Amino acid sequence: MLGSVAEADDALQEAWLRASAAGTEGVANLGGWLTTVVSRVCLNTLRTRRTRREDLFDEPxxxxxxxxxxxxDGARDPEEEALLADSVGVALLVVLDRLSPAERLAFVLHDMFAVPFDDIGPMLERTPASARQLASRARRRVKGAExxxxxxxxxxxxxxxxxxxxxxxxxxxxxxxxxxxxxxxxxxxxxxxxxxxxxxxxxxxxxxxxxxxxxxxxxxxxxxxxxxxxxxxxxxxxxxxxxxxxxxxxxxxxxxxxxxxxxxxxxxxxxxxxx
CATH class of the missing domain: 3.10.450.50 (Nuclear Transport Factor 2; Chain: A,)
Known part of the structure; x- marks a missing residue:
């Protein structure tokens, strides 16, 4: 969702703190509830991410x-970042980075994790049909031109x-x-x-x-x-x-x-x- 192991760790920690503060007693679907919390944290991160180009390399x-x-020597770069780039694919990561936060969340949750649009819509404060359209638009951009x-x-x-x-x-x-x-x-x-x-x-x-x-x-x-x-x-x-x-x-x-x-x-x- 975020393209960064470090940011993913931060998102999970924030979600854990929220879950600890709110408590989970009485939550019928704990997995779905946690998915919603983590997704909303990721959505906030994507929305507030700085748009300026960052110096992301150790060497100039x-x-x-x-x-x-x-x-x-690349010491700043955790090995997990390289593994993420290989496992997910650099192309997919950079294309996802061009999507709007809502498009990215809808596409990743549905196409990569099979979360139904009925669940994605409320995360985005949209209808399931609107969430479907966001994922479809993202899918076309990921596929690209012939x-x-x-x-x-x-x-x-x-x-x-x-x-x-x-x-x-x-x-x-x-x-x-x-x-x-x-x-x-x-x-x-x-x-x-x-x-x-x-x-x-x-x-x-x-x-x-x-x-x-x-x-x-x-x-x-x-x-x-x-x-x-x-x-x-x-x-x-x-x-x-x-x-x-x-x-x-x-x-x-x-x-x-x-x-x-x-x-x-x-x-x-x-x-x-x-x-």
């Missing part, structure tokens, strides 16, 4: 490009998955093998950060830059960006960086690294098929 954004990498014609989504997914696997594993040679010798990486100013966007040329140079982002790769997953498979980097379920790829004959020829908030908001993100 410059680690995405070579010769600007900085230290940071893949543009003329692309080979299976092959593209294989290449992007291999890029992520090689980055996570620190396999420099495998990365070089996926990149066209004249590959071009463009990173906007917010990625580095610098006053101007950065352009990196050549397979070996781009691969060295990817090696500097091994820690972040734990919080990265495939996502559809404007209909084509790409990668999203997120911490606590909030999109920080997106990577769009141009792939020709099985090799990556261009990588566009996006971190500017305005550009991120303009991207059409969706969960890849098969998730």
């Amino acid at each position: 954004p410059g680690s995405l490009v070579p010769e600007r990498a900085a230290g940071g 893949t543009p014609p003329g692309r080979d989504p299976v092959r593209r997914r294989q290449v992007v998955d291999a890029f992520l696997s090689a980055t996570r594993g620190g396999d420099f040679e495998a990365l070089v093998g996926l990149l066209h010798p004249d590959v071009v990486l463009r990173a906007d100013a917010a990625v580095v950060p610098t006053p101007e966007p950065v352009v990196v040329l050549g397979a070996h140079t781009v691969a060295r830059g990817a090696m500097a982002a091994v820690g972040r790769a734990r919080f990265t997953g495939p996502v559809r960006i404007d209909g084509a498979i790409g990668l999203a980097m997120a911490r606590h379920g909030r999109l920080a960086v997106a990577l769009a790829f141009t792939i020709v004959e099985g090799l990556i020829t261009e990588i566009d690294v996006v971190a500017e908030p305005e550009r991120l908001r303009a991207l059409d993100l969706a969960v890849p098929e098969g998730r």
Whole structure:
């Protein structure tokens, strides 16, 4: 619901305090009552969550490009956050983060936990029919637009998955093998950060830059960006960086690294098929 283990812990603790204060004697359906309490706590958290872009990484954004990498061993990041990203899927987390709090609650409770709309409606102070519409609208956004014609989504997914696997594993040679010798990486100013966007040329140079982002790769997953498979980097379920790829004959020829908030908001993100 929240995309963050830490926030989930806080929500559960607050729900426990409320339950302890109110008492549960006479509650006929304790599970349903607790589900309602926790859901409302999560709803309040989503409504009050700061909208500004947060610095969610130990290392500064410059680690995405070579010769600007900085230290940071990721000690602030609990292993549970990485496990959450893998189990739920980074794409789903970042798409959920774009929904309204009411849409998110309706979709998650119904589609992921099979809570009936008759129970969801009162949590949102809406009718069950209205809750159903919220979940349906969220479902369409999660699914996204159709893949543009003329692309080979299976092959593209294989290449992007291999890029992520090689980055996570620190396999420099495998990365070089996926990149066209004249590959071009463009990173906007917010990625580095610098006053101007950065352009990196050549397979070996781009691969060295990817090696500097091994820690972040734990919080990265495939996502559809404007209909084509790409990668999203997120911490606590909030999109920080997106990577769009141009792939020709099985090799990556261009990588566009996006971190500017305005550009991120303009991207059409969706969960890849098969998730």
